Amino acid sequence: MKRNSLRNLAAVVTGFMLVLLLGVAWQARAQATKTSYPSMAPLEQYLISDRAAEIALARSAAPPSIAQEAEVMVLGRHGYEVAVQGKNGFVCLVERSWTAAIDFPEFWNPKLRGPLCLNPPAVRTYLPLTIKKTEWALAGQSNAQIADHLKTAFDKKELPSLEPGAMCYMLSKQGYLNDGVGHWHPHLMFFIPQADAQSWGANVPDSPILATEMPADRLTIFMVTVGKWSDGTDASAHDH
Secondary structure: OOHHHHHHHHHHHOOHHHHOOOOHHHHHHHHHOOOOOOOOOOHHHOOOOOHHHHHHHHHOOOOHHHHOOOEEEEEOOOOEEEEEOOOOOOEEEEEOHHHOOOOOOOOOOOOOEEEEEEOHHHHHHOHHHHHHHHHHHHOOOOHHHHHHHHHHHHHOOOOOOOOOOOEEEEOOOOOEOEOOOEOOOOEEEEEEEOOOHHHHOOOOOOOOEEEEEEHHHOEEEEEEEOOEOOOOOEOOHHHO
16 A cells, blocks of 8 residues: 555545545645645536435445444535434435645535445534534635634534544545545544544554544544455556
8 A cells, every 4th residue: 555645645635524634744745735626616517416325335435234223314404304214223425625734725526426335422522523514614604614613613612522542444445535635545533632643553654543633523534545446446546
């Protein structure tokens, strides 16, 4: 697996998320690069007109043994809606660009599609963040306004603190995480209250763990790449 590809994920997760997701080198480059996505595009560009296709894309985030029993949410004109009831406590959905860090250059990129499948602790404590950021974005709020809403919501405890063990699967071949890396590598993401990356040995030479901090979202995301897509096929380096 090429080291350059691993560095690119950091930019992705700040977006996914994600946001998405970046290291020091990306931060410096992002500040020097003029974004091509200064504001929200027309809503139609973010929606997936085929509901069944969005359900399938969301389920592709995790192995079938998890995804087939999970609740599935799809994006509607006013926010996420439950499309399929679940049985195992997991929730699969396709995140859009605004779930990234507030200063992510592709915060409004309408092409981004981030299939992920959240485990029960993440459903309870990370999913509310995605839902609220989506509602604010669809209401026409700017990056700065969303950042202000986040601060108020956290200060008033309207958004929950992350539970221990909150994580998700991002194993989809069909995702599009940003213009630079496409679907990138299959990986797991762990959602932690703001923490030092080095506490996990992340973002250091030869470590398999990447991390990105999202201060406005009051969390740190740790990412670990894996060797197979959700359909069980190998994720070879030349595929990325």
